[in-house]
Amino acid sequence: MRFLRSSACLLLFFSLSVTAQNRQEKLKKLLDKMEGVAQVSYNTERIIINRANGQDLNYTAAAYFDFTSTDTLIGAKYRFVNQEHGDQVFNGKIEFMAANEQSLVIYDNTPDARRVSSSIFFNPSFYSIRKLVPRLMADAEVKITQEQDILLHGKKYPQISMVLIDKYIDMGIKVSPVSEPNQIKFKYTLLIEPDSNLPHFFGNIRNDGQDIDGAFFSDYDLNPTFDPKYWQMDYMPKDFMRLSGKEYSQRMRNKMKSKVGAMATPWELQDLEGNTVVFPNPKAPLTLLEFWFPYCQGCVLAIPVLNAIQKDYANRGLTVFGIEMTDKPNEMLKKYEAEKGVEVKTLVQGKEVSKAYGVQAAPTYFLIDSDGKILFTSIGMREKELRASIEANLQ
Template identity: 40%
Template sequence: MKKLLLITLSLFLFLSCKKTDKEILNETISQLTSITNIEYDVIIENVNKSHNQNIKESATCYFDFSSKDTLIGSKYHFNVNNYGEQVFNGKQEFSSQNKEELVLYNEYPNKRQVSSSMFMFNSFFTLRKILPEIIQDSTIKIGQAQDTILLDKECYKFDILMKGKFIGIGGEILKGKKQKLTDSINYVLFISKKDYLPIRFGNIQPKNQGHNYSTFSNYKIPNTKNDSIWNYSRFPKEYLRSTYNDYYDGLRKKNKNWIGTEAPDWELSDLEEKPIKFSNLDKNMVLLEFWFPYCGGCVQATPILNEIQKNYKDKGLSIYGIEFTNTPAKALLEYSEKQNVEISTLYNGKNVSKDYGVYAAPTFFLIDKKGEIIYTSVGLNKEKLIEEIEKNI
């Protein structure tokens, strides 16, 4: 009898001491918002098995929440492994590219530019901003899953279901488009039982057999950082320093130098495995688009290119889309059908893109029947492109 009473009492004490979901999340919010500055390591995984995508990036991230800036309310410094640095000092945004010995800066960045780094997405900054809003939003469903161990730490695990909403750039909860208000996005949050700091945050993508996770480790709460990290003058003297606009304008001008030159030859296969060799084409005029899946400008260009092909195919214009990230043909076929891509798609075009000096997508080359490049642009200028086609066809 005493043994049964003891077991019952122990169970009662256990249940009465067990924290509720809200208590755990409020404890985490208290931790997040009490921190003025923090440094941690992060690994970002972006997996999309249906498109054979498996991206993994890592960095050491530092946030200073004492910043008085009016854009995001924080300074940050990201030291990106095998690449360089990304910095916002409260006024200026700049990044370094170590291999290219290059520093690009923006004296007057806007909020989107400051927030667009992949290391801002699903970050400590994001959680600090949105978690208080999440627990107050009755339309967002929060459920505690089975406790687990992650990075050798005992963790609480939460499923966060957003219906018709998603977490956007800059750590804001946004509403989806009207036709997608019924869609749900499932986010997962792992919280350390020891200190209530986040260990992993991201979303699951069942349709694509994928996920987008940020996994945090090696937390440090330093009092200060050397002020030199906020100034791009600290980089070696041999580094080229340029504004983003001037640098990319220079690349565009370099791209325009192709005009009047002979287009490099190439041989690629279309999605039906038919080989296409540029020099063997029976052509009057050829338009090449260098692109990759889900590139914003490429998606916007698709219906326009379909229209141009419809209007000029019988007049001698051939259009080819060269995918240059070497996405597998099967994934491109599924993507092309989904996006209603009607122009001929060629794959494994990475080396061809290098031959053409492509550095961004979409990039276009219009080539005449002699094989000379007569027009090129980074991004689609519909009116100018049609004008050049009309003038030379």
């Protein structure tokens, strides 16, 4: 008995007897059906649940793929329609997305394949499964097994497992080796829609169904006719400002720089031991705030740098706090600190404070004096500039 969440609820899975049809026949039917599709639309529910890391994410979108284009990086166009955050589109040449909260369309005229494949709805997707399964079948080191059928919503779904040792699925479409081989096992599950022979679920299910990284697929429409305008930027909201990725990044940096000289918002937070920290503190000559969240790549890379800065300047009056901005559980953060060697004091439940400071990316830094005036800001660790500002403002 296992549990998966779909449509924001827990679904009970019962194991049933294995059918006589072997896995090769099932996978061949799946691939034959998928390869015969020139265009497809479907609904997808992307799920990421990791109990240890405190992750519990659920996103839905309508997905559209066109495989008839010949001038693309990936051999397809796509559009993911997400009502909450905005559409994401690759039209064969240009990648662009709507940022609904900011009323922006952000575009890249020269995207690379990794950039185009980075959408959360792309990995996994109809496209990625169509590309990936033949590669897994051709890899003699991948163990492919037909598991017991699964009963879901009153329907039995054939279940295929694919086990990789010291390899993992990278960006949804290729198999990459782990950096330090140690007989690490990665198991991926494919559920097949019995009536259509199309994917119903693909992903990594661990810890008896408690941890999930995958997607459900439903409501397929095979070979529909798409309006050519659907792939153009003009189809995006007319009142949204258009910015290139470089222009958007510069705008974000300028927005942070504009805060220099302003007064920082006061706050009161607790550390991991339940002690209350009040800011500003007139007794602290300089305070450095880092807004971060676990496993953010830039945050991880900044850990040794921030540890060193704290060590170098603590005796001269610098106080450093790391404000966790996604409200992860304390126990998870304690384990993370021990795992990554975090020496800076972590303050928790910092989501509202991050909003008050206008933080939209991690890590983001603020250097603030004893009166609460902002002296320096940056998105990402800029160690040389940060150290120069600390030196200039310490007596």
